[in-house]
Amino acid sequence: MDLNIAMNFRRLAVTWMAAAVAASTILAVKDANAQETFITVASTTSTEQSGLFKQLLPEFKKATGIEARVVALGTGQALDMGRRGDADVVFVHDKVAEEKFVADGFGVKRLEVMYNDFIVVGPKADPAAAKGKDILAALKKIEASKAPFASRADKSGTHAAELRYWKAAGIEKPQGAWYRETGSGMGPTLNTASAMNAYALTDRGTWLSFKNRGELVIVVEGDQRLFNQYGVMLVNPAKHAHVKKEAGQKFVDWVVSPAGQAAIAAYKIDGEQLFFPNAKP
Amino acid sequence: MFEIFASLKLALDLMANGNAEFVRVVALSLELSLAAAVLGSAIGLPLGAIVAIGRFPGRRSLIVALNALLGLPSVVVGLVVYLMLSRAGPLGSWGLLFTPGAIVIAQTVLVIPIVAALARQVVEDAWNEYAEQLRSLGVGTGRAVRTLLWDTRFSLLTVALAGFGRAASEVGAVMIVGGNIDGVTRVMTTAIALETSKGDLPLALALGIVLILVVLAVNAGAYAIREWSAIRHG
Amino acid sequence: MAERPAALLRARDLTVVLGGVTVLDRLSLEILPGLRTVVLGANGAGKSVTLRALHGLVPPASGTVEWQGGRAPRQAMVFQRPVMLRRSALANVAYGLAVNGVDGEARDRRAREAIAKVGLEAIAHRPARVLSGGEQQRLALARAWALEPAILFLDEPTASLDPGAAGEVERIVAAIAAEGKRIVMTTHNLGQARRLADEIVFIHQGRVAEQTPADRFFAEPQSQHARAFLKGELPWT
Numbered sequence: 001m002d003l004n005i006a007m008n009f010r011r012l013a014v015t016w017m018a019a020a021v022a023a024s025t026i027l028a029v030k031d032a033n034a035q036e037t038f039i040t041v042a043s044t045t046s047t048e049q050s051g052l053f054k055q056l057l058p059e060f061k062k063a064t065g066i067e068a069r070v071v072a073l074g075t076g077q078a079l080d081m082g083r084r085g086d087a088d089v090v091f092v093h094d095k096v097a098e099e100k101f102v103a104d105g106f107g108v109k110r111l112e113v114m115y116n117d118f119i120v121v122g123p124k125a126d127p128a129a130a131k132g133k134d135i136l137a138a139l140k141k142i143e144a145s146k147a148p149f150a151s152r153a154d155k156s157g158t159h160a161a162e163l164r165y166w167k168a169a170g171i172e173k174p175q176g177a178w179y180r181e182t183g184s185g186m187g188p189t190l191n192t193a194s195a196m197n198a199y200a201l202t203d204r205g206t207w208l209s210f211k212n213r214g215e216l217v218i219v220v221e222g223d224q225r226l227f228n229q230y231g232v233m234l235v236n237p238a239k240h241a242h243v244k245k246e247a248g249q250k251f252v253d254w255v256v257s258p259a260g261q262a263a264i265a266a267y268k269i270d271g272e273q274l275f276f277p278n279a280k281p
Numbered sequence: 282m283f284e285i286f287a288s289l290k291l292a293l294d295l296m297a298n299g300n301a302e303f304v305r306v307v308a309l310s311l312e313l314s315l316a317a318a319v320l321g322s323a324i325g326l327p328l329g330a331i332v333a334i335g336r337f338p339g340r341r342s343l344i345v346a347l348n349a350l351l352g353l354p355s356v357v358v359g360l361v362v363y364l365m366l367s368r369a370g371p372l373g374s375w376g377l378l379f380t381p382g383a384i385v386i387a388q389t390v391l392v393i394p395i396v397a398a399l400a401r402q403v404v405e406d407a408w409n410e411y412a413e414q415l416r417s418l419g420v421g422t423g424r425a426v427r428t429l430l431w432d433t434r435f436s437l438l439t440v441a442l443a444g445f446g447r448a449a450s451e452v453g454a455v456m457i458v459g460g461n462i463d464g465v466t467r468v469m470t471t472a473i474a475l476e477t478s479k480g481d482l483p484l485a486l487a488l489g490i491v492l493i494l495v496v497l498a499v500n501a502g503a504y505a506i507r508e509w510s511a512i513r514h515g
Numbered sequence: 516m517a518e519r520p521a522a523l524l525r526a527r528d529l530t531v532v533l534g535g536v537t538v539l540d541r542l543s544l545e546i547l548p549g550l551r552t553v554v555l556g557a558n559g560a561g562k563s564v565t566l567r568a569l570h571g572l573v574p575p576a577s578g579t580v581e582w583q584g585g586r587a588p589r590q591a592m593v594f595q596r597p598v599m600l601r602r603s604a605l606a607n608v609a610y611g612l613a614v615n616g617v618d619g620e621a622r623d624r625r626a627r628e629a630i631a632k633v634g635l636e637a638i639a640h641r642p643a644r645v646l647s648g649g650e651q652q653r654l655a656l657a658r659a660w661a662l663e664p665a666i667l668f669l670d671e672p673t674a675s676l677d678p679g680a681a682g683e684v685e686r687i688v689a690a691i692a693a694e695g696k697r698i699v700m701t702t703h704n705l706g707q708a709r710r711l712a713d714e715i716v717f718i719h720q721g722r723v724a725e726q727t728p729a730d731r732f733f734a735e736p737q738s739q740h741a742r743a744f745l746k747g748e749l750p751w752t
Contacts, residue, residue: 012320015511034491040379049478050478053463054463069379069462070462070463071379071460072461083368084368084369084370085366085368085369085373086367086379163292181359184478185478186478187479187480188477188478191477194480210479211481212480213480241367242374309527363586414597414598416572417570417572418611418615419614420614428610431601432602433601435600463652513642514645515602515642515645
């Protein structure tokens with residue numbers, strides 16, 4: 001017996017390769033089976049991490065039978081994903097960039113879905129005395145006091161909004177040792193801010209589901225200018241022929257439909273509503 | 282320190298009463314990492330053996346290249362695989378991006394150099410012992426490669442495990458090519474990254490502990506096999 | 516003198532350089548059929564390298580090894596420390612046959628026969644690498660024997676063995692020779708050389724100092740170096 005086992009190395013090698021091929025085939029088939037029934041949605045970390053999709057996607061699936069797979073990135077990256085054709089639907093929050101995306105022919109039509117709001121969080125002690133309702137005044141105070149501020153600096157929607165606020169506050173480009181660019185997502189940036197007691201601009205959803213707050217509390221909220229509009233759009237099948245336009249369009253249609261809008265409004269953390277549907281009927 | 286104890290407790294709790302989602306993430310991690318370890322070994326082991334035994338032009342460059350690849354940042358591998366598999370990339374038509382298959386590809390690319398480099402060492406040591414005897418018997422390079430791969434099989438099991446460890450602990454590349462999609466491509470490491478960014482450090486650490494335990498269990502099993510075989514086969 | 520038979524193997528002016536050291540220095544040697552040759556010489560004289568060069572394991576820097584009829588016959592070599600593959604004893608013998616193109620039932624049969632001839636049937640299915648040194652060396656002989664070599668090189672085959680195991684190896688070598696296989700062997704054991712050799716090749720500093728029938732070599736060595744060697748060694752034989 002052992003004679004045969006030892007001598008037939010070739011057979012062993014063949015078995016080994018066969019196992020490898022089988023393993024990859026299984027994986028490939030697994031995907032192929034799912035292929036017909038899912039779409040890929042490029043969205044933002046803020047929506048993913050707030051937990052909204054956990055509520056939304058099962059309801060969408062129940063309504064349409066379509067599985068929506070969400071890849072959560074910064075808005076800039078998410079739009080890039082759409083540009084490369086790696087997503088069927090883009091669901092992000094940076095109106096200016098979204099309109100350019102559509103104008104460049106990568107998106108079919110931008111529809112407004114919902115908004116949440118940005119807030120500024122900072123240390124309880126509030127060394128910059130920034131507490132209040134006026135975002136621009138608060139930023140000016142932070143800049144004047146050189147209190148540490150953590151910026152995402154990752155070309156996300158939140159980052160783009162932050163830069164707009166600085167500009168509106170008359171600060172063309174914040175710089176100095178107090179202004180720390182983390183180059184990472186909302187969660188990591190909040191972790192950094194928490195560790196060094198810095199101020200940071202964040203969306204309310206991520207903040208509500210964020211656990212490692214340390215000394216941080218909400219410093220600025222309620223300013224009209226802090227409203228953060230989300231838009232959804234189908235990636236243009238004319239640019240990328242493989243885009244699942246019917247299933248993708250169903251997703252777009254559903255989130256702006258009364259059912260989708262109701263599902264968004266129903267999502268709460270600790271009794272607090274995170275996203276406010278405002279699709280135009 | 283409290284956080285670490287809290288995480289330990291949480292880890293034990295997860296393993297004792299793991300919900301379906303947790304089990305799925307662990308199972309997917311294991312499945313994909315094993316597939317990558319098998320594929321990576323299928324390519325890396327013979328590659329290492331050929332480099333160890335063969336004498337061909339470009340061999341030295343190949344060794345240097347393999348060793349350099351050991352230090353390759355996984356994010357770079359992730360990025361390259363992403364660009365290859367992206368719809369706009371050369372392999373875009375496969376539609377593999379953001380699927381488990383994409384993860385296996387990236388992991389395999391990362392596993393191959395480590396398996397090849399370690400296998401080269403193991404096979405080269407054996408070749409020093411075997412070379413005269415095999416050449417005396419009239420064994421050519423091809424058969425020598427197969428013979429040595431088979432004869433060092435217990436050591437190579439450890440090598441394949443190192444590949445498995447590399448695959449299982451991988452996060453950067455997996456995040457990029459898998460997308461960390463809930464229920465589809467979310468594995469232990471990307472789940473850890475996600476919980477970390479949500480600021481839930483105890484849960485993140487607890488998942489990390491589970492990951493270590495899983496890798497530990499696989500290694501312990503392989504070690505036992507190796508010990509037993511060494512006693513049995515010399 | 517009767518006409519000499521054609522040499523099985525003829526080495527001419529073999530020079531081998533290893534690591535910058537000239538180990539064989541224009542060594543010339545003829546191996547005639549039908550004899551048992553023992554290669555003697557002091558440590559470092561070049562005995563082992565001579566065998567390896569004849570067997571083709573060490574490429575010569577210059578010089579030639581010519582075989583009768585222009586083609587090397589089937590040959591085998593047994594080393595001081597046998598290298599066993601990590602598989603059963605029987606599989607080790609079968610491996611050698613497989614490498615040399617013997618397949619299927621014939622391979623199985625010849626492997627079993629060779630194992631039986633060296634008296635290892637009882638442990639044929641044991642992993643080869645856990646066998647004792649003596650058993651491994653007998654297994655190495657079986658692996659070589661199974662190939663039916665025209666010529667068998669043995670490099671100090673008993674140097675690492677206890678006297679009992681060494682005696683066993685000697686009996687097997689004699690049996691292989693009795694089948695008409697040409698034996699070329701090195702040893703530092705003069706008693707063994709006396710028992711096994713038909714002729715002695717004495718090597719000194721990488722050259723053949725003399726090649727003499729064994730009885731004559733031990734009675735009256737022709738070269739001065741061999742005389743010194745025997746004198747030095749005699750007390751221990």
